[in-house]
Amino acid sequence: MNINNIKSQFPIFLKKINGKPLVYLDSSNSAQKPISVINRLDSFYKNEFSNVGRSIHSLSVNATNKFEETRISVQKFINANSKDEIIFTKNATESINLVASTFGQQNIEKGDEILLTELEHHSNYVPWHYLRENKGAIIKFAPINDEGDIIISEFEKLITKKTKIIAITHLSNVTGTIVPVKEIVDIAHKKNIPVLVDGCQSAPHIKIDVKDLDCDFYAISCHKVYGPTGLGVLYAKKKWLEELPPFIGGGGMINEVKKDKITYAKLPEKYEAGTMPTAEVVAFNESIKFMNMIGMENLIKHEKELTNYALEKLRSINFVRLVGNPKNKAGVISFTINGIHPHDIATILDEDGVAIRAGHHCCQILHEKLNVNATARASFGVYNTKEDVDILCQAIENCRKVFDLK
């Protein structure tokens, strides 16, 4: 598949926004869907729909097989040891909540410490905050420098005998920082501390190898990986899934139910209560096929070129200030314009068909640290081109005209 023609795989790009071709620069928020994923949802509902699991009839057997095929594809996609280590959830937020809740129940006591970083999205902070509220845990934030990189020496200093778990993002949704997760896992494991990685932003853009990273938990958001909404993945090492209590209770996650006793299903069903987003799981297999067809190396190369091109162009616009300058940066570029609030930037860009995000991007701690209330953010997907970047830059110039800035 030629990466330069990839836009043709995404029907949304046939649509005009305010009479202009869509320049979609909000993939960190959610990615657009290739036709193969959309068709798979459609064909599953039209021809194959049934619930998975218990029923004996043919449709159910087929649906169950297709559902499990996706699990194996995900296992391979992130190089997990076993398909039993792949749990489907509602979203990455639920994946992190699952770990915070079950790990917290079993392992967190008053005064125990949870180590996060200043880069974290609210969804990798709020679930841990519940343990602060309910169990008296202490949350620490490892600092970043002005460039948006975690200061590893400071990170190490914050680990104490009370540190029970470390939860870090793999890729910042504001600064684009690619965090050296492997290095952090090494540090943590030397002290027997498990590590959860928020992989929401990384899964669509960098190669994930959970065996190599050796992390204990890895959360993925499927709609950011060109997949359907309503679906997330939690990878966890088998020993944790066996050891930790179940999360949501209900049908499908039980082994035997008596009036005085309940036993739970084996993995992975233990963590998949109730009817799952069946069609979405089946269709997500097409997202992984799409990623594999492009090839992770090609995708990374394409996005790296695009990011470098955009950074160079944006740096040449003298009234644009880029937020963060990490050593290893992915295609997430946050910026401000002196004299124009990010919300106004987003409205003006939208007029030119350019979709960006404006605000704190669910990272208020990080924005406070960077000393900005809000930023404008352009983030890339596999379908973006240098022409998109050119249109973005023209639209940014237009902001200055609308606001009559000198």
Added chain:
Amino acid sequence: MDLKDLYQDIILEHGKNPRNFGKCDGHNHTAKGYNPLCGDQVEIYLKVDKEKNVNEVSFEGSGCAISMASTSIMTELVKGKSLDIAKEIINEFFNMIKSGSEMKTKDLNDDQKIKIMSLSGVKKYPMRVKCATLSWHTLISALDGKNKEVNTEK
């Protein structure tokens, strides 16, 4: 849609140079407003006398051009008005933003009506309505003296 309907010169000018910014002397009513979706915040300060006239009004806060201009224009128009008239102006403002109805109140002169109606372009941009209305909701809270924080999402 034309961006100039939204970003009219009056709005850009007030956005850049907001009037009545800071804490006014002798304020006896205040209220805070917050929009958790974007982080915009505003605090309104009022000096209301015994006859229930708003003698002084000012604000502090940060936000986009629409929210800064809307707040700035609001403070100019409410200053010197009685509590009842201020509330009438607020209601007419909300109707104008929602349904595009004209400002009919006799308590604003033509010049003031032109100013407030410069904000009417917001109705074509549903995502920006809260930018324009946050400070007006906060003003109601301050006028009522309940000191309750206004939150656009609650």
